[in-house]
Amino acid sequence: MDEKEFYRIQRLPPYVFAVVNDLKYRARSAGEDIIDFGMGNPDQPTPKHIVDRLIEAAKEGRNHRYSVSRGIFGLRKAVCGFYKRRFDVDLDPDSEAIVTIGSKEGLSHLALSISNPGVTVLAPNPTYPIHVYAFVIAGADIRHVPLGPGIDFFASLKEAMESTWPHPQVLVVNFPSNPTAQVVELDFYEKVVAFAKEYKVMVISDIAYSEIAFDGYRPPSILQVPGAKDVAVEFYSLSKTYNMPGWRVGFAVGNQRLVRALTRMKSYLDYGLFQPIQVAAAIALNGPQDCVTEIAQLYQDRRDLLLDGLGRAGWEIEKPKATMFVWARIPDEYRKLGSLEFSKLLLQEAKVAVAPGIGFGKHGDDFVRIALIENEHRTRQATRSIRRFFNAGADVQR
Ligand SMILES: Cc1ncc(COP(=O)(O)O)c(C=O)c1O
Structure with a gap:
């Protein structure tokens, strides 16, 4: 039986993010440095006192x-x-x-x-x-x-x-x-x-x-x-x-x-x-919750850095009050491309990966989601690169 015939599998459409992931993978395999804001996957380690307790507990039969x-x-x-x-x-x-x-x-x-x-x-x-x-x-x-x-x-x-x-x-x-x-x-x-x-x-x-x-x-x-x-x-x-x-x-x-x-x-x-x-x-x-305050502060600092940098590139985005994401409306001149094409363009031209809003539902297609998972240095590098891409005016039908 072909898997397409399975009732539940048929109900699962192809994963939209796979398109950008695949491009990202190919660019990286070709030796390109891609700054990856695609996935909501925290880049920092678990606080030490939690890891220590895991190790201790793992030693007990x-x-x-x-x-x-x-x-x-x-x-x-x-x-x-x-x-x-x-x-x-x-x-x-x-x-x-x-x-x-x-x-x-x-x-x-x-x-x-x-x-x-x-x-x-x-x-x-x-x-x-x-x-x-x-x-x-x-x-x-x-x-x-x-x-x-x-x-x-x-x-x-x-x-x-x-x-x-x-x-x-x-x-x-x-x-x-x-x-x-x-x-x-x-x-x-x-x-x-x-x-x-x-x-x-x-x-x-x-x-x-x-x-x-x-x-x-x-x-x-x-x-x-x-x-x-x-x-x-x-x-x-x-x-x-x-x-x-x-x-x-x-x-x-x-x-x-x-x-x-x-x-x-x-x-x-x-x-x-x-x-x-x-x-x-x-x-x-x-246990102590200072680690939580520190984690939130890190995302807040990255948010500010990213939005200041994108603002300088002419991409004005409202500051989120929470989450590790920036939900960015695609700039006017690129919006009609849709979020998937715009994400591909950002990847190819600016070497920056984001998640196309359409992947979260059709009402998300005017947006891309930028996850705050790259460090300060890389975040700065990404905003400069996006600015260069915008300034160069990519080859899009406007
Ligand atoms: C809104 C939301 N709910 C749930 C999850 C999944 O969390 P968990 O790692 O606990 O499965 C995520 C992960 O990104 C999320 O963004």
């Missing part, structure tokens, strides 16, 4: 056995402690928290747990692909809700809900947003919770970037809204907060029914993370 699928109690307790300190939200480690193998795994298996054909999911567009494809894989239908600068997300949401029948049963929200870096305040979540209760919708919130925030901004959690637990579950990731993307640690907290569904699903699928990783993850959450 009892940590080599199968662990617990929903996560060891100590980590679930640390998760609840973190939510209490950070958001003043009370959670029960047994019924309202579950450890996941990165938030991506958790989101995917929650989607699988709660979807059946005929279920429609409201997902922002553009958004981080798993918010959509977790549900596509699970067999649900998607209703895209436009998101971006100048768009009233809440108005789009209402419109999507009211024009879809049967009404969607699930809503995904992700603020600070990947890729748009859009942020919200608590009153936004108050409206989302009221909306969810009115329309009987389950809300899945993803706050992977809640700690990567700048200029004093502190992103809220949906669970801070009284009664949110009746309708919402929230995913959190240690990948960005503690520079731990390769460790694959995340968790979900909130609504007991949703946590229970995910717990049941995972009990069939996995035996939990390697226990030393869980022990070290608990230290990350319970």
Whole structure:
């Protein structure tokens, strides 16, 4: 059987980012130096005290056995402690928290747990692909809700809900947003919770970037809204907060029914993370948090450097208040190329790789996403190179 005949595989379109990745790979193989802002993959190491605890725990034989699928109690307790300190939200480690193998795994298996054909999911567009494809894989239908600068997300949401029948049963929200870096305040979540209760919708919130925030901004959690637990579950990731993307640690907290569904699903699928990783993850959450401040500061400095440099190149971009991304509207003279062609051009002419906005959904096609994962020196080099490319006026139909 050809893989194209498999039902779920057929539902997965070719990966847009693969086009730029492939070009990048070929340029590098030809010896070119490409400055890579493409992927949201933190370039800094995990803080030392977390790595040290992993090493220590890895030496203990009892940590080599199968662990617990929903996560060891100590980590679930640390998760609840973190939510209490950070958001003043009370959670029960047994019924309202579950450890996941990165938030991506958790989101995917929650989607699988709660979807059946005929279920429609409201997902922002553009958004981080798993918010959509977790549900596509699970067999649900998607209703895209436009998101971006100048768009009233809440108005789009209402419109999507009211024009879809049967009404969607699930809503995904992700603020600070990947890729748009859009942020919200608590009153936004108050409206989302009221909306969810009115329309009987389950809300899945993803706050992977809640700690990567700048200029004093502190992103809220949906669970801070009284009664949110009746309708919402929230995913959190240690990948960005503690520079731990390769460790694959995340968790979900909130609504007991949703946590229970995910717990049941995972009990069939996995035996939990390697226990030393869980022990070290608990230290990350319970331990000193200055490392988090330093990580956010690094992205803030890079953001300023990048946007100042691009400003000098004539590319004015609004400063994001959070995330490790800059969501940059393609300059007027290149916009009609679309984000994929513009990204290719940047790669070929300026030797700079970015992620085309179309890869996050059709409403992203006027933008590219620039991940703040190159150091100061390389970031400066990239802005100079983009300026030279703009000044030279590339061979495009304007
Ligand atoms: C919004 C968002 N959610 C989830 C994830 C995945 O995080 P994890 O490493 O915990 O799977 C990412 C990773 O880039 C992300 O940007």
